[in-house]
Amino acid sequence: MISNSKKDFLFELIKNLSPAEKRSFKLFAKRMEANENAKFVQLFDVLDKMSHYDEGALLKKLPVAKKQLANLKSHLYKQLLVSLRLIYADRNVELHLNEQIDFARILYSKGLYMQSLKVLEKAKQLATRYFLDTLVLRIVELEKVIESQHITRSMQDRAETLSQQATDMSVQISRKNAFSNLSLQLYGLYLKTGYVKDAEDRKRVEAFYAANMPQFEIQELGFYEKLYLYQAQVWFFHIVQDFPLCYRAAQRWVDLFDEFPDMRKVATGNYLKAYHYLLDTLFYLGYYERFTEVLQKFEDNLRTPDFQLDENGSVLAFLYYYTNALNIRFMRGEFSLGIEAIMPTFKKEFQALQNKLDVHHQAVLNYKVACLYFGAGENPEAIFYLDEVIKQTGAGLSEDLQCFAHILKLIASYEAGMDEDLDQQIRNVYKVLVKMNDLHQVQREMMAFIRQLGQIYDYQLKAAFVALRERLKPFEQHPYEKRAFLYLDIISWLESKIENRSVQEIIQEKFREKMEVEK
Template sequence: MSNHNKLDHLFLLIQSLSKSEKINFKLYAGRIKRNKNAKFIKLFEIMSKIHCYNEKKILENTPISKIQLSNMKAHLYKQILISLRLQHTEENYDLQIREYLDFSKILYNKGLYIQSLKFLGKAKIIARCYESNTILLELVEFEKMIESQHITRSLYSRSGELSVESKELIERVQCHDALSSLSLELYGLYLKVGYVRNEKDKIFIETYFRTNLPKFDIEKLSFYEKLFLYQAQVWYHYIRQDFIMCYRSSCKWVELFQNHKKAKKIAPVSYLKGYHYLLDTLFYLNHYSKFTKVLEQFEKEVQNEKIILNGNTRILIFMYKYTNRINKHYMEGTFSEGVKKVIPPLLKDFNKIYNRLDSHYIMVLYYKIACLYFGSGDNKNTILYLLKIMENQEKNIRQDLQCFARLLHIIACYESGLDENMDKKIQSAYKFFIQMDDWYIVKKKIIHFFKNLGNVYPHQIKGQFKKLRERLLKYSDHPYEKRTFLYLDIISWLTSKIENKSVEMIIKEKFIKNHC
């Protein structure tokens, strides 16, 4: 895929437009007669038709010179955004508020203070309805400024009312800001390093959470304050690998939306994320019946379009639908079935939105696909997708996945017989673990196992697998070492080598024993 295609913002914006948005833009641009044959319209038409950004083709099919192209693209970009803003104002409450505030300021500048205050009043009604306290505070401050400079009302108490309202809003905004910042910081820490790796990590995250969690009365918190609180709790418990507490917080997160029906339309992205982390914790808790029930419920809501579809939600629905379908196959041990049923539609949909996915989502998806192929016995494709992760240059994104991709890569190379230069691969993985400060007992034992495997006689190999399994089982419930087993079912792989069965068969037998 062309890098230029990925970097051209105008092309990406046009590609993201729906059919109705394209029609609406043409109507908007065509409202002025002289625009009918305008160069920016010609540019829009050609860029709507091409499938990848091609500057040469654009210049050949438009009356635009190479010197003009940059300015013309900037103009078209701005006109599309204005068109989208006009089209979507009614369905976006924050755009409505901003529009009323703009009208209010225009009227104020003309000296029409009463009319200005009327639009401010309309904006405040919407802001209160949707608990938009930050915008509401801005509206109140503007109203205070009008009241302080001009005699607009007969009631003397109005200035006092505005002062009290302002103070209350400042307190709410501070609480909102503290909770949202805590949630964001914890999420950032998870994206960077994943789960806690040692006692130092544990103490740091617990201290950070306690220190930055503001005092609150749960009964007095607004919808968004509760949302940020539950999000912060989910990231906190998730990082600490406390999946029972994580399950409880993610349940509250989803229930919050189900108790505030209109919130699904206001903040659909947060609703989808809540669903995903609820499913994710059920997966790690291995609660299959509850997992399948929630997944079915999630897919039903998406299918019935109970969640607003836009660029953001489509990406999240794609990610959460496929990662959880893959997780279901992991739990069942039906890897081969997953490869046949999930991978083809996944890759088809992936190619449509690849340009809009960030590195985090792409790496998670590649790792999920790699593990699915590994479970099915397809080591060639496992290696292919692991290399995509290992070649990623963004070292501060998902260091955990980059580390475990290297570990699985060594195992897949061994399984596929591509064990030439194995010492070099092991050395490369070792250096990366050290660089990422992720060199702990389980990883050490696995790396040392492969490093010494070349010195073992063929008839002794099974015995070595048994010894490694016995050593690793001791750490399966270790507070920090167990994180390896969350990313990689190394015990099932070792059992498959000992019992001469496929990984798929081992996990499937385990699933049948526990759930049937």
């Protein structure tokens, strides 16, 4: 099984090449006449024309034995990566710097020590400009090798200078790793369990955060140390649902890139994430005007001609743009308009990028789209997207998201009149939630209410909806129950049933009232 998956890596790489990258590879591969009819070039041409990987068909079209195929594929894979490296070396600072370090090593091995040191000095200046500490340390270590073996007389007190630089870089890298480790662990914790669920849960997260947060003076931190510090703060305050402090940390993260604009080109993924998490926090806080302002700035930055995105950046830009384009429709209650404005382009782009999105982010987008359709009263479509969330199981998925996907599906099924097997659905969902250990008071109230729906007469429904709203209202500001309302505006749905109006009418009215108060 492992062997088969490895064989597919080459096919997957070829299918991910752009037409320009394929042309560049052909030119690169045929730069020598001997390669004109080389077998690895023939292999590339055959795989490029295949719609799906078929080893049997491949062997029929190539003048190569089956036992030679693995080596041939391995060679082609390496040649493709070398070709891509040549294309992107001038567009990516880290690739360029690694290339310069390689050049310096070649010059050193040829005995051209001063030339090697000159290349390294230029590379070190560039790496320092972009705060690439690990590369600076690599350069300094190579400089130390040259100086320790050969008297270059390139600088007085050279040995002391290089030793101090290496020590300073090691301290900085160690501190940066501590911040980045904490940030990554908190992110993994959120993906696994979502928000804190009770006081004991909060104490556990707070203890972990305090124990792993390095001692620091903010003025002594470099760019990446601050970046990972703000990331860790964002995730911590997000998990404990302290959104005002989360907002402050996210704003500092964005401000960091305003302070160091050159870093947008090097740390592009983190730049996009900074804007996303600032917008995400503003959405949870309900700060509509600030959200609109930041979203507009984010969109303007994406359209800036000198802001070039690679494929990874394009995937992140797609993810963050549509997440927040959906969020602003939720804030306004514009569900039907959102479907018209967003879904045609979203479906097309999502289909093209789906294989490049991890299961968590696919689930988040599917859940948000389901909420859009649910808010517009298009329940069968909502159920379709909820099923896309529910069928994704395993590591990397938020239990919170799965939990509320199940509950929203029950509500959407009831709304759509698809309630003939509602009792069985409820039992199945209850088992899932118990297994998740995620059945809290809001969910319990919702499950109990849905279970009774089939036994309530029509003339009793309004009173039942009113009673449920009154039971749930106190939980909107409860420190550990309010998370339910971040996933699903249950109160607005209940009010729509009580007043016999659509959900989007209720939310639009609340939005207008909120804007009037804030004027």
